[in-house]
Amino acid sequence: MSTPVFRIEALTELPFGLPGRVFRGPMPYGDYDPEGRLLKRYREVNVGAVVVLAEEQEMRELTGLDLMQLYRVAGMEVIWLPIPDFSLPSLDALRQAIGRAGDCISSGMNIVVHCRAGLGRTGLFLACLAQHIFRIDGSTAIQWVRAYLPGALETPEQVLLAESYGGRHVDYECKSDHLGS
Numbered sequence: 001m002s003t004p005v006f007r008i009e010a011l012t013e014l015p016f017g018l019p020g021r022v023f024r025g026p027m028p029y030g031d032y033d034p035e036g037r038l039l040k041r042y043r044e045v046n047v048g049a050v051v052v053l054a055e056e057q058e059m060r061e062l063t064g065l066d067l068m069q070l071y072r073v074a075g076m077e078v079i080w081l082p083i084p085d086f087s088l089p090s091l092d093a094l095r096q097a098i099g100r101a102g103d104c105i106s107s108g109m110n111i112v113v114h115c116r117a118g119l120g121r122t123g124l125f126l127a128c129l130a131q132h133i134f135r136i137d138g139s140t141a142i143q144w145v146r147a148y149l150p151g152a153l154e155t156p157e158q159v160l161l162a163e164s165y166g167g168r169h170v171d172y173e174c175k176s177d178h179l180g181s
Contacts, residue, residue, distance in 0.1 A: 079100050
């Protein structure tokens with residue numbers, strides 16, 4: 001299997017091997033997608049849930065839109081885990097979001113994960129999701145994610161959290177509500 005060419009503005013699929021597909025990308029209508037082409041791509045690849053890792057104020061400042069409402073109107077579930085840029089979520093909230101995303105893709109729902117650029121917070125989330133799904137250690141999960149997303153996990157703190165996360169399984173249903181920070 002070859003590694004796809006990485007483009008920050010692209011929607012990238014990571015091969016988790018579950019019934020649902022997992023994509024990542026930058027924020028629609030943000031700096032890397034000012035015309036909102038990604039939202040159309042979400043529909044083309046049948047995204048059923050969006051994992052949003054940006055804070056509400058950050059999204060409004062970058063896009064001028066209520067992105068979560070746009071997703072809901074388009075029939076997509078929203079799993080919201082607001083994390084300040086270059087920062088970390090609470091471990092409990094991260095575990096809940098990982099469990100819910102895992103349940104969605106295990107049941108055949110396609111998901112997309114985004115923050116602003118789709119690298120730091122998104123890379124952290126995907127590395128933790130890889131641990132959850134594959135039952136691998138944090139270092140292996142980071143290497144796997146970076147094979148598809150060079151530059152993923154932008155801060156030493158994000159790397160440390162991913163390395164220490166552990167893939168403990170927690171079951172949650174996929175719902176549309178705020179997971180807290």
